[in-house]
Amino acid sequence: MTALAAPPPAPPERTKTRLLELVKRHGPQTAQDLAQGLEVSVPAARRHLCDLQEQGLIEARTERPGGRGRPQHVFVLTERGEAAFPKTYSSLCVDVLRHIEGLFGEGAVLKVLDARNNEIISHFEQDVPANLPLGERVQGLVNRLNRHGFDAVVHQEGEQWYFTQRNCPNLTVARQYAQLCTAEKTLYAALLGVPVERETRMACGQGNCRYRVGPPTS
Structure with missing residues:
Protein backbone atom coordinates (compact mmCIF):
# COMPACT_ATOMS: atom_id res chain seq x y z
CA MET A 1 0.00 0.00 0.00
CA ALA A 84 -5.91 44.37 9.62
CA PHE A 85 -9.08 42.85 11.09
CA PRO A 86 -12.57 44.06 10.09
CA LYS A 87 -13.93 46.85 12.27
CA THR A 88 -17.15 48.86 12.32
CA TYR A 89 -15.46 51.92 13.81
CA SER A 90 -15.77 53.99 10.63
CA SER A 91 -19.55 53.49 10.32
CA LEU A 92 -19.94 54.25 14.04
CA CYS A 93 -17.86 57.43 13.65
CA VAL A 94 -19.92 58.58 10.67
CA ASP A 95 -23.14 57.99 12.63
CA VAL A 96 -21.84 59.96 15.63
CA LEU A 97 -20.73 62.89 13.46
CA ARG A 98 -24.05 62.88 11.62
CA HIS A 99 -25.93 63.13 14.93
CA ILE A 100 -23.62 65.88 16.19
CA GLU A 101 -24.22 67.84 13.00
CA GLY A 102 -27.97 67.27 13.18
CA LEU A 103 -28.24 68.33 16.82
CA PHE A 104 -25.81 71.24 16.94
CA GLY A 105 -25.34 72.45 13.35
CA GLU A 106 -22.64 72.12 10.68
CA GLY A 107 -19.95 73.94 12.66
CA ALA A 108 -20.22 71.53 15.59
CA VAL A 109 -18.25 68.77 13.84
CA LEU A 110 -15.29 71.09 13.26
CA LYS A 111 -15.45 72.27 16.89
CA VAL A 112 -15.24 68.66 18.09
CA LEU A 113 -12.27 67.99 15.81
CA ASP A 114 -10.56 71.20 16.95
CA ALA A 115 -10.90 70.11 20.58
CA ARG A 116 -9.32 66.77 19.65
CA ASN A 117 -6.49 68.60 17.89
CA ASN A 118 -5.72 70.63 21.01
CA GLU A 119 -5.29 67.43 23.02
CA ILE A 120 -3.01 65.90 20.37
CA ILE A 121 -0.87 69.07 20.22
CA SER A 122 -0.22 68.99 23.96
CA HIS A 123 1.09 65.39 23.75
CA PHE A 124 3.14 66.04 20.62
CA GLU A 125 4.90 69.04 22.14
CA GLN A 126 6.14 66.84 24.98
CA ASP A 127 7.70 64.34 22.53
CA VAL A 128 8.93 66.77 19.85
CA PRO A 129 10.10 70.11 21.33
CA ALA A 130 9.43 73.24 19.28
CA ASN A 131 13.14 74.17 19.26
CA LEU A 132 14.12 71.15 17.14
CA PRO A 133 15.06 71.74 13.48
CA LEU A 134 12.08 71.57 11.13
CA GLY A 135 13.28 68.34 9.50
CA GLU A 136 13.37 66.59 12.88
CA ARG A 137 9.90 67.85 13.73
CA VAL A 138 8.55 66.58 10.39
CA GLN A 139 10.15 63.19 11.07
CA GLY A 140 8.62 63.19 14.56
CA LEU A 141 5.20 63.84 13.03
CA VAL A 142 5.69 61.06 10.46
CA ASN A 143 6.72 58.65 13.23
CA ARG A 144 3.51 59.46 15.09
CA LEU A 145 1.41 59.04 11.95
CA ASN A 146 2.94 55.62 11.31
CA ARG A 147 2.02 54.47 14.81
CA HIS A 148 -1.58 55.16 13.81
CA GLY A 149 -1.44 53.34 10.48
CA PHE A 150 -0.91 56.20 7.98
CA ASP A 151 2.13 54.58 6.30
CA ALA A 152 3.81 57.99 5.97
CA VAL A 153 7.21 58.90 4.53
CA VAL A 154 9.17 62.15 4.60
CA HIS A 155 11.52 63.55 1.98
CA GLN A 156 13.28 66.77 1.13
CA GLU A 157 13.56 68.48 -2.24
CA GLY A 158 16.21 71.17 -2.03
CA GLU A 159 15.26 73.14 1.07
CA GLN A 160 11.59 72.12 0.88
CA TRP A 161 10.21 69.40 3.15
CA TYR A 162 7.36 67.10 2.15
CA PHE A 163 5.61 64.16 3.75
CA THR A 164 3.23 61.70 2.13
CA GLN A 165 0.53 59.50 3.68
CA ARG A 166 0.15 56.33 1.64
CA ASN A 167 -2.73 55.01 3.73
CA CYS A 168 -5.66 56.72 5.43
CA PRO A 169 -7.23 54.78 8.33
CA ASN A 170 -10.03 57.37 8.34
CA LEU A 171 -10.80 57.29 4.61
CA THR A 172 -14.43 56.17 4.94
CA VAL A 173 -15.16 59.05 7.31
CA ALA A 174 -13.10 61.59 5.35
CA ARG A 175 -15.06 60.89 2.18
CA GLN A 176 -18.27 61.94 3.92
CA TYR A 177 -16.91 64.64 6.23
CA ALA A 178 -14.38 66.96 4.61
CA GLN A 179 -14.06 68.66 8.01
CA LEU A 180 -11.83 65.75 9.05
CA CYS A 181 -9.28 66.60 6.34
CA THR A 182 -9.53 70.31 7.17
CA ALA A 183 -8.86 69.65 10.83
CA GLU A 184 -6.00 67.30 9.92
CA LYS A 185 -4.19 69.96 7.86
CA THR A 186 -4.74 72.56 10.58
CA LEU A 187 -3.31 70.11 13.13
CA TYR A 188 -0.16 69.47 11.09
CA ALA A 189 0.52 73.20 10.71
CA ALA A 190 0.07 73.71 14.46
CA LEU A 191 2.35 70.78 15.33
CA LEU A 192 5.13 71.90 12.99
CA GLY A 193 4.79 75.64 13.61
CA VAL A 194 4.85 76.48 9.88
CA PRO A 195 2.27 76.57 7.06
CA VAL A 196 1.33 73.18 5.61
CA GLU A 197 -0.34 72.74 2.23
CA ARG A 198 -2.04 69.57 0.98
CA GLU A 199 -1.15 68.85 -2.66
CA THR A 200 -3.04 65.56 -3.12
CA ARG A 201 -5.91 63.98 -1.17
CA MET A 202 -7.05 60.36 -1.02
CA ALA A 203 -10.60 61.32 -0.08
CA CYS A 204 -10.85 62.94 -3.53
CA GLY A 205 -9.76 59.76 -5.28
CA GLN A 206 -6.02 60.44 -5.52
CA GLY A 207 -3.47 57.78 -4.59
CA ASN A 208 -2.09 59.46 -1.48
CA CYS A 209 -2.14 62.60 0.66
CA ARG A 210 0.99 64.65 -0.02
CA TYR A 211 1.84 67.69 2.09
CA ARG A 212 4.27 70.53 1.47
CA VAL A 213 5.73 71.88 4.70
CA GLY A 214 6.36 75.61 4.95
CA PRO A 215 6.07 78.21 2.20
CA PRO A 216 7.47 77.31 -1.24
CA THR A 217 11.17 78.05 -1.58
CA SER A 218 12.16 80.48 -4.29
Missing part, protein backbone atom coordinates in the same frame (compact mmCIF):
# COMPACT_ATOMS: atom_id res chain seq x y z
CA THR A 2 1.46 3.33 -1.01
CA ALA A 3 2.01 5.78 1.85
CA LEU A 4 0.17 9.06 1.51
CA ALA A 5 2.43 12.02 0.84
CA ALA A 6 2.61 14.70 3.50
CA PRO A 7 0.48 17.76 2.68
CA PRO A 8 2.49 20.66 1.23
CA PRO A 9 3.40 23.41 3.68
CA ALA A 10 1.11 26.44 3.77
CA PRO A 11 2.29 29.45 1.74
CA PRO A 12 4.27 31.95 3.87
CA GLU A 13 1.64 34.69 3.58
CA ARG A 14 -1.11 32.32 4.66
CA THR A 15 1.00 31.24 7.63
CA LYS A 16 1.53 34.88 8.63
CA THR A 17 -2.22 35.47 8.42
CA ARG A 18 -2.85 32.47 10.65
CA LEU A 19 -0.23 33.75 13.08
CA LEU A 20 -1.99 37.12 13.31
CA GLU A 21 -5.31 35.34 13.83
CA LEU A 22 -3.84 33.29 16.70
CA VAL A 23 -2.57 36.41 18.47
CA LYS A 24 -5.89 38.18 17.87
CA ARG A 25 -7.89 35.25 19.21
CA HIS A 26 -5.75 34.21 22.18
CA GLY A 27 -3.94 37.42 23.18
CA PRO A 28 -0.19 37.62 23.95
CA GLN A 29 1.62 34.52 22.69
CA THR A 30 5.16 33.20 23.01
CA ALA A 31 7.06 31.98 19.97
CA GLN A 32 6.62 28.44 21.33
CA ASP A 33 2.83 28.92 21.63
CA LEU A 34 2.64 30.16 18.05
CA ALA A 35 4.84 27.38 16.69
CA GLN A 36 2.53 24.83 18.30
CA GLY A 37 -0.60 26.56 17.00
CA LEU A 38 0.81 26.81 13.48
CA GLU A 39 2.31 23.31 13.58
CA VAL A 40 5.72 24.61 12.52
CA SER A 41 9.13 24.66 14.18
CA VAL A 42 9.99 27.43 16.64
CA PRO A 43 12.69 28.86 14.29
CA ALA A 44 10.10 28.99 11.49
CA ALA A 45 7.63 30.78 13.77
CA ARG A 46 10.37 33.27 14.73
CA ARG A 47 11.08 34.02 11.06
CA HIS A 48 7.42 34.84 10.49
CA LEU A 49 7.37 36.94 13.66
CA CYS A 50 10.43 38.86 12.50
CA ASP A 51 8.75 39.64 9.16
CA LEU A 52 5.57 40.80 10.88
CA GLN A 53 7.55 43.00 13.28
CA GLU A 54 9.29 44.65 10.32
CA GLN A 55 5.84 45.31 8.80
CA GLY A 56 4.72 46.93 12.05
CA LEU A 57 1.94 44.37 12.65
CA ILE A 58 3.40 42.61 15.72
CA GLU A 59 5.48 43.83 18.65
CA ALA A 60 7.33 41.99 21.43
CA ARG A 61 6.79 42.57 25.13
CA THR A 62 8.20 41.09 28.31
CA GLU A 63 5.55 39.81 30.72
CA ARG A 64 5.30 37.56 33.76
CA PRO A 65 2.75 34.76 33.27
CA GLY A 66 -0.21 35.49 35.55
CA GLY A 67 1.82 38.28 37.13
CA ARG A 68 4.26 35.76 38.64
CA GLY A 69 7.17 33.58 37.56
CA ARG A 70 10.05 34.29 35.23
CA PRO A 71 9.56 37.05 32.63
CA GLN A 72 8.97 35.78 29.11
CA HIS A 73 8.84 37.37 25.68
CA VAL A 74 5.36 37.48 24.20
CA PHE A 75 4.04 38.90 20.95
CA VAL A 76 0.99 41.15 20.60
CA LEU A 77 -0.73 43.01 17.78
CA THR A 78 0.19 46.64 17.19
CA GLU A 79 -2.50 49.18 16.28
CA ARG A 80 -1.64 48.53 12.66
CA GLY A 81 -2.03 44.80 13.22
CA GLU A 82 -5.42 45.34 14.86
CA ALA A 83 -6.46 47.42 11.86
